[in-house]
Amino acid sequence: MNQRLNRTAVVKRAAELADEIGFEQLTFTRLGRALGIAPPGVYRHVSDLDDLRRAISHNSARNVAVVLSSACAGLSGHQALSALAQALRDWAAMHPAQYAALQIAPDPNDTEGQEAAHELISVFASTLRSYQLEGNDLIDAIRLIRSTLHGFITLELSEGFKLERPIDLTFERIIIALDAMLRGWAV
Structure with missing residues (x-):
C-alpha cells in the first residue's frame, strides 16, 4: 500500500x-x-501534525460543501435552510472529527484553506439567497446560522441533551425560528 x-x-x-x-x-x-x-x-x-490537521480541515470544508450544496439543490427559503441544517447535522454525526476540523479557521495567508472556506461559505450564502440579504446583513446571517447550528451539533455530539423531549423536535423549532428571523431581517 x-x-x-x-x-x-x-x-x-x-x-x-x-x-x-x-x-x-x-x-x-x-x-x-x-x-x-x-x-x-x-x-x-x-510536514507535521499541524499541517495534517490543516489538510483535514481543507478537505472537510470541500467535502461538506458538496454535501450541503447537493442537499439544497432546487430548494429555497425555509426548505433550503432546513435541508442545509439537517445535512450538516447528519454529516457531523457521521464525521465528528472532520466536523471538528471545520472549526479551524484558515490563516489569511493559507490560500488553499481560504479557498476551501470560501466554497463552504458560498453554499451558506446561496442557501440564504431567497431571504434577499446582502453585504453585512448576509455576513451576519451566515454567522448566526453557523453559530446556532454549531452549538446544537456540538451539544448533540457530546450527548448534552438529556431531557425527555425528542431533540429532532427541538431542531425543527430552531429552523422555524431561524427562518422567521431571516424573513424579518432588517436592521
Whole structure:
C-alpha cells in the first residue's frame, strides 16, 4: 500500500482515523499504523501534525460543501435552510472529527484553506439567497446560522441533551425560528 501513498491518500486516511478515534487523539504513530507504514514515513506526505490537521480541515470544508450544496439543490427559503441544517447535522454525526476540523479557521495567508472556506461559505450564502440579504446583513446571517447550528451539533455530539423531549423536535423549532428571523431581517 505504501507505494501508492500520496498526500491525498494520507490525509483521507487520517480523516477517517480521526473520525474513529477523535481529532485530538490523531498522532503520526496511530496514522502510520493505520497506513501500514512506520510513523516516520508519514513525514514524506505531511510536514507535521499541524499541517495534517490543516489538510483535514481543507478537505472537510470541500467535502461538506458538496454535501450541503447537493442537499439544497432546487430548494429555497425555509426548505433550503432546513435541508442545509439537517445535512450538516447528519454529516457531523457521521464525521465528528472532520466536523471538528471545520472549526479551524484558515490563516489569511493559507490560500488553499481560504479557498476551501470560501466554497463552504458560498453554499451558506446561496442557501440564504431567497431571504434577499446582502453585504453585512448576509455576513451576519451566515454567522448566526453557523453559530446556532454549531452549538446544537456540538451539544448533540457530546450527548448534552438529556431531557425527555425528542431533540429532532427541538431542531425543527430552531429552523422555524431561524427562518422567521431571516424573513424579518432588517436592521
